[in-house]
Amino acid sequence: MTRKSRPTSADVARLANVSQSAVSRTFTLGASVAPETKRKVLEAAKSLGYRPNAFARSLITRNSRIIAVVLAYLDNSFYPRVLELLSRGLQRKGYHVMLFLAAPGGADDVLQEILQYQVAGILMASATLSSVLAKECEAAGIPIVLFNRYIPGSPNSSVTSDNYAGGVAVGEFLVAAGHERIAYIAGASDASTNKDRWAGLIKALSEAGRACWGQADGAYSYDRAAQAAREMFSDRAPPDRPDAVFVANDHMALAVMDVLRHELRLKVPEDVSVVGYDDVPQAAWPAYDLTTVEQAVEPMVDAAINILLGQVSNERVQRHNVVIPGDLVLRGSARLPGGLARTMP
Amino acid sequence: MTRKSRPTSADVARLANVSQSAVSRTFTLGASVAPETKRKVLEAAKSLGYRPNAFARSLITRNSRIIAVVLAYLDNSFYPRVLELLSRGLQRKGYHVMLFLAAPGGADDVLQEILQYQVAGILMASATLSSVLAKECEAAGIPIVLFNRYIPGSPNSSVTSDNYAGGVAVGEFLVAAGHERIAYIAGASDASTNKDRWAGLIKALSEAGRACWGQADGAYSYDRAAQAAREMFSDRAPPDRPDAVFVANDHMALAVMDVLRHELRLKVPEDVSVVGYDDVPQAAWPAYDLTTVEQAVEPMVDAAINILLGQVSNERVQRHNVVIPGDLVLRGSARLPGGLARTMP
DNA sequence: GTTATGTTTGCATACGTATTCATTCCGCGC
């Protein structure tokens, strides 16, 4: 066990010849303390290397200024971006991120751990949570924000992009470009993002009197998506295989492009158009040059922070469901309709 | 402020007709408590939804079971991998990760924040820290592990791969394959990884009676590396440009390959061989198929966890400098020496 | 039955801070 203990406010008080209260007030914004006293305290604190103990503080104030972030994985580079912006944004406001990686099964076990820390809020960007634990968090007054997902009918706040509109945009775009056989490679089948993007695609296709050529399951995984592409395209000649594929996120779309081009020797977009979702950094890299639907990470993260910190200071836990729009970003992986501009809404 | 407060050990004690101590002991591993008492307590706790308050607990035990992780950025997908394994590994041992993103300037400001939380240890995978704050952490008995970097002559523990050996291996490999003009695209100039990889390369070249064709600064950034590649290769004919380039990490190497192939229309490896460092997931993707030196993330993370948790329970803060070996992984981005096997040590 | 040994238990206290409350201090208006 750690032998040397850090200096406490009492130590500082002794050295500065003031009371412990004075020290506390010096470090509490807006408290009443004379300039001279403050000076003495700060001097003593500096010479001792004193820093307030955040745990003892939160024990009193009942605000830990810690936000729990629950993730399922970090392979998909959408999430590292989210995590970086989120952490930086929260740090700027005096909050900090505690990271929890959920097991594939679900987030219930990590939630048990989270509840031990008296976190000020929870951001869930992972498998959804059981309603039992959601109730418990609500009872404890801990706000939860579902990020990039939502649970229909649940009382939780959420921040998502307009996945349905995105799916529609992709469908309309592919139809306009004259594609005849449009396929879908799906994400995790129970994810709201997957369902909404799929529903949007179907909607656009049926509006145009079309049906989806077929779909395969990629489960939001690189390897599974590669496998799905193989099943969909191997040993098939042009009339019998898709001429366009909408992949439910970029992470999988990169896998699909890799298989199409390097295993199956197909040309993108000449033989097959590929469209993804997220606009991760790699989508813009020339090796892929992937047409995709942007998820505006910055506004999404800002919205999440606002909801979380708004609820922290508020009595009443209020529900917000924020939907951030995202543009279809046209790049080289999909054929363009004749004479179309480089970006459409 | 949160109105409803969570149930406390006293609430549970009252309901179970025992003392608060009994409740505490029920939740303390290895404490002496009768089976029947334990049962009553657990039952009461469950019905109230009680969970021990981790802050109050760490106030007493002086062990928060929180590890601070300091990162500079998450673009380079080496770090998300580290973060995921680290977080999972620590969770398994009852510890948790608090994330701090350092400003480009340095980590001193976030360290000030870290010290407010009574973290059990610090893993620095970011710009190095000032010796002043390092002293302070040592005085406070907080172990620091430098991850993927070290400060020569500093008393801190560190976990790195054998960057020098890696650099040597790359140099020898490129020479063996008959390259005549071997260039280097550097990472952050003050990073130990960059210095060691460079020193290793130089060593191998001079052993072969060669010199480095030249170098450019990529600062471990995708954009800067792309720019460096442009400067190095634009408007130059074969005798006047490198026929091989060692890029200080994969993240930059991907940028270099993108520029070489898609902007400058050069063939890799026919016109130029490219070798990276890290073996990030993308390096294995067919679009890049990047020859690179593996950094064995799992053993590195395991070593870091062992050092941190080892120091936590120990009186004496002891220094460890772990160096994990990594293989050169041969793929398609670099010409092979005649008849070489697919993996060499 | 007695003594010795080991196991449970509750009381009281400590961890380091914020905050209430009462007190003191100071300047100011009249």
Add this chain to the structure above:
DNA sequence: GCGCGGAATGAATACGTATGCAAACATAAC
């Protein structure tokens, strides 16, 4: 000079838990 209001201060307490200590209890040995 008196009283008044506001600012500054310190003593005391609370936050929720772990743990040393002594008392109570059970068990075993004889």
